[in-house]
Amino acid sequence: MILSGHMTGRPWDFAVIGCGVMGAATLWALAKRGAKAVGLDQFSPPHDQGSSHGRTRLLRVAYAEGEDYTPLAREAIGLWRALEAETGAPIFDQSGVIYGGAPDNAELAAIARAAARFDVDLRVIGADFRAKIAPEFALPPAFSLLLDAEGGFLRAELAVKSLLRAAQMRGAALKTNAKVTLVARENDHWRIEAAQETLFAGAIVLACGPYIAEIAPDMTRFLRLQRRVSHWHVAPDGSFDRENGFLPFCFSLDGHWLYGFPALGDGQIKLGDHHFGADFAAMPALDRRVSADDSVTTDAFAAHFLPRLGPKIASSVCVYTTSPDEHFVIGMLPERQNAVILTGFSGHGFKFAPAIGEIAAKTAMLGTEEAIAPIWRLSRLFG
Ligand SMILES: Cc1cc2nc3c(=O)[nH]c(=O)nc-3n(C[C@H](O)[C@H](O)[C@H](O)COP(=O)(O)OP(=O)(O)OC[C@H]3O[C@@H](n4cnc5c(N)ncnc54)[C@H](O)[C@@H]3O)c2cc1C
Structure with a gap:
């Protein structure tokens, strides 16, 4: 991706803002595709100021919440296993x-x-x-x-740490203690004001967990x-x-x-x-x-x-x-070109994170919602 305009610092293809489990998984998925990607977090993940902390999360496969979830859980299990192979960390215990x-x-x-x-x-x-x-x-x-x-549990903070490590091993950059205070579209790229520095990227992924309204205030009416x-x-x-x-x-x-x-x-x-x-x-x-x-x-x-x-x-x-229907919210922010949002995980998202990361990476690269199942599309909320 070629960026134009005068800019200081290295231009990134993708900047992932927020590196809890969803942002970390997205960074890994982008790095696997060879993208030039940077992740930014206001703290140093894993930390206990968001939604991804603690030692454990359930991974259920028999899923009553909708027919798209069981296939997603199975895809996620395959990706958790791939992450284990890449990092050597024991993340998923298929205990039942x-x-x-x-x-x-x-x-x-x-x-x-x-x-x-x-x-x-x-x-x-x-x-x-x-x-x-x-x-x-x-x-x-x-x-x-x-x-x-088929279910079991995940070692949560180890999972976040491993996703970030795997992304970095594949060339992604991670900036911690880097709170993003502003994202602004300028010509064909995004300007990202973070603590200590300004970055530029062709596309951004907003994975800010419960802080999302600070960056995308429109979302408060849905979440x-x-x-x-x-x-x-x-x-x-x-x-x-x-x-x-x-x-x-x-x-x-x-x-x-x-x-x-x-x-x-x-x-x-x-x-x-x-x-x-x-x-x-x-x-x-x-x-x-x-x-x-x-x-x-x-x-x-x-x-x-x-x-x-x-x-x-x-x-x-x-x-x-x-979210209003407790289904995830993934999509392109309306009227904000090349900005993907990942939110509304409604207390049941962790298990799916690497599969969500795949969807987010595809969406960021395609610039459309076609990789997202209709029940999770942001656009459903706009009626
Ligand atoms: C008590 C509890 C139990 C749960 N149990 C399960 C379970 O058993 N199974 C399951 O699948 N799911 C479970 N979940 C849900 C799951 O943990 C969440 O869906 C998931 O962790 C959400 O991750 P996230 O990356 O969206 O958010 P977060 O982990 O909150 O990450 C967001 C990140 O963005 C960063 N950030 C925000 N704003 C900025 C900014 N301006 N600049 C830079 N960085 C920023 C934050 O510092 C944070 O690191 C549970 C959740 C909770 C709270």
Whole structure:
């Protein structure tokens, strides 16, 4: 790509603004294509000021949220494996994921339908297998358990670090502690004002997570910021350890998804509630203090379903950037040439990141939305 005009510094083909998991994956995808690409982040990823921090994320394959997700999850698994091969880092543990709920639970029925449609290895755990698969759970006699044998969990911060490392090994540049304060289209390129320097690029990818409205204020009318808190509990002995067979899980209970991860050698398990937490207006207003109110649902869950679990010892605040239909938002910003936006991951995007990076790289190179499935297109929001 040839850039015109007077500019200082090296002109980039692509600048990825925001290097959480989505920006990092995009940088890797661009670098794999031989593009001259730079990533900028206001902090030094992985960090705990966005949405990609913590040790773990669930990877579900039997996906009830729409028919485009299971193929995307499978594509992502292939790419996570390729990243592992490139970096030597153990990122994806295909442990399986347990889903639980009342026998008439609509979410479990939808998961089973999605699995059947895509031939996902989803197994019903009968009463005779409960003690083997989920011995630590105190379950009501009438309770359904399914095992998504293709799913598992990702080591989240290791994944971000590895994506950035792989991108750099392929020639991409990374600028950390480089907050972007302005992007402006000038002739046929973008001028990017970052801390300490001005850069120029033919196209930009905005992957700013919950900070997106600071760079693209138009997006505030579509997106909600949702505060979520994860909690760590003492796992009293080795029986909650991954190496002893404790599996990640996701239970659908009274309209909430309560989920958890095994201990990974640190004697702690993580619990969270996908649906519990308040909306807030903008990142500066995010309350990072944690109170007892933040764990009412996970505490009740632990007391009821995991009675041997020890006390809560730590909590951490994280943010969902949620779209109106909870589908991702990917596309070209209207009236802003050669600007791709990646947002609206609605609390379930991490697992797909390398596949999203592929879509973003193709979109940035094509300059159209054709590589994006209709349910994720930004243009759907403009009616
Ligand atoms: C508690 C919790 C649990 C979750 N569980 C799961 C799960 O089990 N499975 C799953 O698939 N997904 C899960 N998710 C969702 C997933 O983690 C997110 O969808 C994903 O991390 C979003 O990544 P991102 O790159 O869009 O955002 P972020 O990670 O927030 O990255 C955005 C980056 O942009 C940078 N930035 C912003 N503005 C600027 C600027 N002006 N200049 C420079 N840099 C900038 C930020 O510093 C940040 O590094 C969970 C999310 C949370 C919060």
